[in-house]
Amino acid sequence: MTLNTLKIAFCSLLLGVFSIASYAMDLPEIKSKGEIRHLGIPYANFVTGAGDGFDVELMQGFAKHIDVKYVLVYTDFYSVVKDLLGKNVSISNGKSSLEGNFPIKGDVISTGFTYLPWREQILLFSEPTFPSQIVLIARADNPLKPIVPSRILVNDVDETKKLIGKKSLLVMEKTCLDPSNYGLSGTGYNIIPYVKSPNINEIVPALINKDAELSLLDVPDLLLDLRKWAGKFKVLGPISEHQVLATAFPKDAPLLRDEFNFYLRQIKANGTYDLLVDKYYPGIRNYYPNFFAKN
Numbered sequence: 001m002t003l004n005t006l007k008i009a010f011c012s013l014l015l016g017v018f019s020i021a022s023y024a025m026d027l028p029e030i031k032s033k034g035e036i037r038h039l040g041i042p043y044a045n046f047v048t049g050a051g052d053g054f055d056v057e058l059m060q061g062f063a064k065h066i067d068v069k070y071v072l073v074y075t076d077f078y079s080v081v082k083d084l085l086g087k088n089v090s091i092s093n094g095k096s097s098l099e100g101n102f103p104i105k106g107d108v109i110s111t112g113f114t115y116l117p118w119r120e121q122i123l124l125f126s127e128p129t130f131p132s133q134i135v136l137i138a139r140a141d142n143p144l145k146p147i148v149p150s151r152i153l154v155n156d157v158d159e160t161k162k163l164i165g166k167k168s169l170l171v172m173e174k175t176c177l178d179p180s181n182y183g184l185s186g187t188g189y190n191i192i193p194y195v196k197s198p199n200i201n202e203i204v205p206a207l208i209n210k211d212a213e214l215s216l217l218d219v220p221d222l223l224l225d226l227r228k229w230a231g232k233f234k235v236l237g238p239i240s241e242h243q244v245l246a247t248a249f250p251k252d253a254p255l256l257r258d259e260f261n262f263y264l265r266q267i268k269a270n271g272t273y274d275l276l277v278d279k280y281y282p283g284i285r286n287y288y289p290n291f292f293a294k295n
Contacts, residue, residue, distance in 0.1 A: 039106035160237030
């Protein structure tokens with residue numbers, strides 16, 4: 001075999017490996033391969049980083065349900081879509097577009113992933129797995145006072161936004177804390193993107209460290225941080241209406257998404273889902289009684 005032949009064979013092998021890694025797999029391919037790769041981001045007890053978490057156990061159960069091996073692949077909020085689709089996502093005026101070619105590292109995103117309109121354009125979402133909402137927070141010594149809640153959420157959101165004024169607002173782009181999701185971008189607010197890390201868990205410490213005067217935060221993270229940083233920060237009011245979290249799949253994996261929905265309904269019916277909620281988020285039912293009553 002000549003040197004050129006060896007080079008051609010080696011390049012063909014690499015191309016074949018890249019091709020296998022670079023297309024999404026639906027349920028038949030997942031079963032044939034014998035494993036499902038779960039893209040998880042260490043965040044708010046959904047994925048703890050220690051090998052467990054609400055979404056970890058959720059996906060471990062799903063892997064058992066479809067009789068395949070479970071593999072946890074860690075990622076971050078900036079890379080997770082690329083790791084699922086093999087494409088970078090860019091967002092302009094609420095429209096999502098995909099570009100580039102990258103290795104696909106996982107088959108499903110399940111990590112406290114918020115259903116957002118721009119994400120729905122490029123991904124398939126499961127039925128809701130958890131409730132959420134975005135709130136405005138400040139350090140405990142900030143003179144701003146929380147709004148007085150009314151019975152109309154949209155009015156409370158408007159009142160909360162008025163508190164921001166010209167104060168610096170810490171956000172995290174391309175996540176649920178992206179200001180463009182809530183009409184805060186390009187409207188004169190003093191937006192400070194947090195770029196030191198793609199980890200939402202660092203938002204409250206950054207606020208306490210005076211990286212900005214105010215910050216956005218989601219409720220699942222809030223419940224944990226209120227215990228961890230007790231007395232260090234306060235909630236001023238809601239920035240969004242109620243949201244839902246869900247598991248996300250490539251657009252060309254509808255059978256995998258449908259089977260997950262079937263599994264999710266099963267564990268909600270047999271009590272397994274309730275046990276996971278109580279294990280990782282005790283007290284959450286007090287905040288969202290309607291969601292959990294419905295589920």
